[in-house]
Amino acid sequence: MLQNIRVVLVNTSHxxxxxxAARAMxxxxxxxxxxxxxxxxxxxxxxxxxxxxxxxxxAALVVDTLEEALTGCSVVLGTSARDRRIPWPLxxxxxxxxTSLEHLEQGxxxxxxxxxxxxGLTNExxxxxxxxxxxxxxxxxxxxxxxxxxxxxxxxxxMAWLAQQGQPTKMAKLETTAMLNSQLVTVEELEAYFRHLExxxxxxxxxxxxxxxHLMARLRRLYGRCAISRLEMxxxxxxxxxxxxVVDGAACKKGEE
Amino acid sequence: MLQNIRVVLVNTSHxxxxxxAARAMxxxxxxxxxxxxxxxxxxxxxxxxxxxxxxxxxAALVVDTLEEALTGCSVVLGTSARDRRIPWPLxxxxxxxxTSLEHLEQGxxxxxxxxxxxxGLTNExxxxxxxxxxxxxxxxxxxxxxxxxxxxxxxxxxMAWLAQQGQPTKMAKLETTAMLNSQLVTVEELEAYFRHLExxxxxxxxxxxxxxxHLMARLRRLYGRCAISRLEMxxxxxxxxxxxxVVDGAACKKGEE
Numbered sequence: 001m002l003q004n005i006r007v008v009l010v011n012t013s014h015x016x017x018x019x020x021a022a023r024a025m026x027x028x029x030x031x032x033x034x035x036x037x038x039x040x041x042x043x044x045x046x047x048x049x050x051x052x053x054x055x056x057x058x059a060a061l062v063v064d065t066l067e068e069a070l071t072g073c074s075v076v077l078g079t080s081a082r083d084r085r086i087p088w089p090l091x092x093x094x095x096x097x098x099t100s101l102e103h104l105e106q107g108x109x110x111x112x113x114x115x116x117x118x119x120g121l122t123n124e125x126x127x128x129x130x131x132x133x134x135x136x137x138x139x140x141x142x143x144x145x146x147x148x149x150x151x152x153x154x155x156x157x158x159m160a161w162l163a164q165q166g167q168p169t170k171m172a173k174l175e176t177t178a179m180l181n182s183q184l185v186t187v188e189e190l191e192a193y194f195r196h197l198e199x200x201x202x203x204x205x206x207x208x209x210x211x212x213x214h215l216m217a218r219l220r221r222l223y224g225r226c227a228i229s230r231l232e233m234x235x236x237x238x239x240x241x242x243x244x245x246v247v248d249g250a251a252c253k254k255g256e257e
Numbered sequence: 258m259l260q261n262i263r264v265v266l267v268n269t270s271h272x273x274x275x276x277x278a279a280r281a282m283x284x285x286x287x288x289x290x291x292x293x294x295x296x297x298x299x300x301x302x303x304x305x306x307x308x309x310x311x312x313x314x315x316a317a318l319v320v321d322t323l324e325e326a327l328t329g330c331s332v333v334l335g336t337s338a339r340d341r342r343i344p345w346p347l348x349x350x351x352x353x354x355x356t357s358l359e360h361l362e363q364g365x366x367x368x369x370x371x372x373x374x375x376x377g378l379t380n381e382x383x384x385x386x387x388x389x390x391x392x393x394x395x396x397x398x399x400x401x402x403x404x405x406x407x408x409x410x411x412x413x414x415x416m417a418w419l420a421q422q423g424q425p426t427k428m429a430k431l432e433t434t435a436m437l438n439s440q441l442v443t444v445e446e447l448e449a450y451f452r453h454l455e456x457x458x459x460x461x462x463x464x465x466x467x468x469x470x471h472l473m474a475r476l477r478r479l480y481g482r483c484a485i486s487r488l489e490m491x492x493x494x495x496x497x498x499x500x501x502x503v504v505d506g507a508a509c510k511k512g513e514e
Contacts, residue, residue: 024405029395053398094416135412136419138286141309144408148281151405152412155392159351162393206499218492226483235475242463243500250507 001104002161006032007150008069008113010121015040017117019049019057020147026053028154029161033060034069034111049147066113066125074108075099078129079153081120081143088132096133097156101164112153117146185233193236194220200240203247258361259418263289264407265326265370267378272297274374276306276314277404283310285411286418290317291326291368306404323370323382324448331365331441332356332484335386336410338377338400345389346482353390354413358421360484365441369410374403384474385444387481440487447485450493451477457497460504 007025012018018041022033033056035041041062050057063069070076077096080088091099100110113129115121126132135144135152144152162168185193198216201207207215228236264282269275275298279290290313292298298319307314320326327333334353337345348356357367370386372378383389392401392409401409442450455473458464464472485493 020402020405023402026398027392027394027401027405049402051400051402092416093412135284136415137284138415141283143308144284145277145280145306145308145404147402148277148284148405148408151401151408155350155409155412158393158395159349168393201496201499204496204499204503206496215492218489222483222485222489222492226479228479232475232479235472235479239458239461239463242458242461243503246461246500246507247503250503 002029002157003031004104004108005030005100005110005112005154005157006034006069006073007154008034008036008066008111009038009146009150010036010066010069010113010125011116012038012146013040013117014146015043015046016049017146018043018060019046019051019053020145021114021150022046022050022053022056022060024147024151025154026050026056027151028158030154030157031056031059033057035060035062036066036069037064038062066128069113070111070128072109073111074106075103075131076111076113076129077131077133078113078121078126079115079149080126080132080134081137088126089130090132090134093133093135093152093156094160096131096153097160099131100157101160104161105164112150112157114146114149185228185230189230189233190223190228193223193233193240196237196240200243200247203244259286259414260288261361261365262287262357262367262369262411262414263291263326263330264411265291265293265323265368266295266403266407267293267323267326267370267382268373269295269403270297270374271403272300272303273306274403275300275317276303276308276310277402278371278407279303279307279310279313279317281404281408282411283307283313284408285415287411287414288313288316290314292317292319293323293326294321295319323385324444326370327368327385327444329366330368330444331363332360332388333368333370333386333444333481334388334390335370335378335383336372336406337383337389337391345383345386345478347389347391350390350392350409350413351417353388353410354417356388357414358417360441361418362421363441366443368444369407369414371403371406384477442485442487442490446487446490447480450480450490450497453494453497457500457504460501 007021007030009018009021018038025033046057047054103110135149137144202209264278264287266275266278275295282290303314304311360367392406394401454476459466
């Protein structure tokens, strides 16, 4: 589905940015790059910065006008760094992603349009867009690198797409889940640990049963929030068992005196 | 508040990426850049790519070790592109941002750590991190440009921060803050704890220094994700101190035999 999103770069000056944009796109699973009158393309610098995303560069469509670049799209989202005289429906990158997904789901083609490095999109170009997208940068230093802007918008699209697919946004989530969740200790195991811990703390004389204060409550709060796995619990229990052996050894020696 | 987030770049090869990272940071309102053994810095290429964010470059701290870079931090989030043998608590960029915000709200310092362009972070470096962060890229072309990765993570932090600014503080948050005493331990305190823990585990013969296996890594992973308060750390350290007294007592008795 993500192949139905095209990234449109208008009048890009630096070929390195085209390469960086191609890499960002491919990282996020996009492949359709359209270049409107690039100043310097094809270019070795673009290939270098693409760092392996040369297939995206090779397949890039070079056109003369924004209108051509937008052929067949059902929604056009244009990045804008500035306030415009005519206010336009303005989205943040996350809203841009959800709007894009809505159109993709209905079989539409989506265009994400990025302007020139220094001047952005002209008012005329912005008026060809259905929505303006603003990356919420620091107003005092607001202009992102072109490839960085492509990275942010395509990242948000991928996050939205993964969520929609029901796919984890985290690699190895299965493993982590297996590790940290499906093998989490039960309440009973945790309670058994607290009993063992309390006995050991008394044995090493860290906890005075006459004056327990809030010690066990504090330890409960700490370990309670940690989502302890069974493996970790075995380690914690092992530490207590070895500690008690030392205590018993010491007591034994005392008894021998 | 965002000034309490530091971006830590480990062993960066290309100065252009340092510049790109600085620009991305400044765009998102961040200013603290720490460079661990950069290969080429200061550099004209970094200045060029920073495109005006030279103040961030000028103020960048250059250090020799990751440990130094993490001084004073209460939470360390390291980017990881690969599956690891020991799975670690794994966050996506959005979860990374909310975790960062939680620590910032409690007055903590946050480190976002990025590895080498080609090799990422080593296992040892990753084990110094409390959480791993993975940008959900296409598995078939997964490796983002370094500055692009900085852009994504700092963008998410800014989004979370903006959302937080617009909302009244929730009761639950106040409660958590009160609960944790707003005094999270720093990385140094946690490292000191791990050293103390390791010594103690060797002393009670739970840890065999000849065959350490993954024991300390597993304990790091457990305690790293718990957001331990200073009060809790005092308790944990107290337990170790008392345990060692028992060990010393036992050794002493043995010596008397």
